[in-house]
Amino acid sequence: MTVATATGSQPGSALERSSGAGGGTLADVVETVLDKGVVIDAQVSVAIVGIQLVEINARIxxxxxxxxxxxxxxxxxxxxxxxxxxxxxxxxxxxxxxxxKGRTISGLGQAAREITGVVVDSLSDRSPERERSHWHRDEER
Amino acid sequence: MTNRQTPPAAEIGLFLYGIVPSDVEPTPDAEGIGSPPGEVLAIRQGDLAVLVSEVGLEEPIGRPADLTAYQRLLDSTAAIAPVLPVRFGTVVTGEDAVDDLLNAHHDRFAGALAELADHVQYTVQGRFDEEEFISGLLAQNPPAAALADQVRGRSEVECREERIRLGELIAQAVELRREAENRDLIDAVDRYATANAVRPPSHELDAVNVAFLVAADDEDAFIGAVEDFADRRRELIRMRLLGPLASYDFVSAHQLVE
Known part of the structure; x- marks a missing residue:
């Protein structure tokens, strides 16, 4: 069995490989990291100045x-x-x-597409107000 | 040892990436979020350290480049040392807050890092080929096949009820098959993994979506098993393997919320 070590896939392989370390598409990054990781609660440390929870509320x-x-x-x-x-x-x-890439992003559901849109807006500096808006958690998760 | 004496200015905060053992040293080429990318520092306390970089509090966080920088830093760290990701977007006022955090939870963080030592995460995702899935279903499900005959060639206005019933049958079949495929995947590869976590589907045609915590010694065997699984389903499911990654799905997101 040969194993690909980088993004891509072996000829004839049915498995597409995508390395970590930011090697995937933005949709991969969004799905991999958002809503994950240790949450430092405000009760634990009052020194938190902000957690921008970039959230995909319709991941389900x-x-x-x-x-x-x-x-x-x-x-x-x-x-x-x-x-x-x-x-x-x-x-x-x-x-x-x-x-x-386009297909992957389209697979994230409506809310995710909106969020991706917001992120892209931020990047292109077209929408300074939206950049600062916080995305709220969806408690349904 | 990072020991900056200057108190952070009011408009500067520390963006937290992850918690690592104290012997982890960020390399000079490690890039944080922001533009230009922030310098990544380790703030140490006993056996632990937190990877941080300075951010302006007025700066927006959450550009695609920020998300990618965050993941890149954590994944490349995970390749050499255990790391507990801190949720993206966590910014604290300064080093004092980081010290408080590490002091308050030292043992819990150290225990979690010990469990992650010499492990990385791989995420296996698969998506049903729509045509393949539906044609297979119609072959086995006479009621669905009958509805398909009523729907074909007629507009939505003419047969909306039938379309909804047909679509519902398909959606239910996808859901059942997804549960079965996730189970089969875990059965096929879990002997090479230390833990697994089924992730919620991110698309209506998702076939599998499972994160695995894999020990360094088992990586090759694990990948081989996933390749074999993908090969057995190459007609029906497009399979992807993401990784190696930091252990995003094996850190209890709410372990500090009490």
């Missing part, structure tokens, strides 16, 4: 009518037929290939 995927309709639409659009009588494979495009 909740099936909804919207989801159902999207799946049904996929059946229609892809002409998905029972296995053995395959539909139009070219229409699924990147589904069979490696995850592209």
């Amino acid at each position: 995927v909740i099936a909804s009518v919207e989801t159902y309709l999207r799946f049904a639409e996929a059946v229609d659009r892809l002409s998905i037929t029972p296995k053995g009588a395959k539909g139009l494979p070219d229409m699924v495009g990147d589904a069979a290939g490696a995850a592209t």
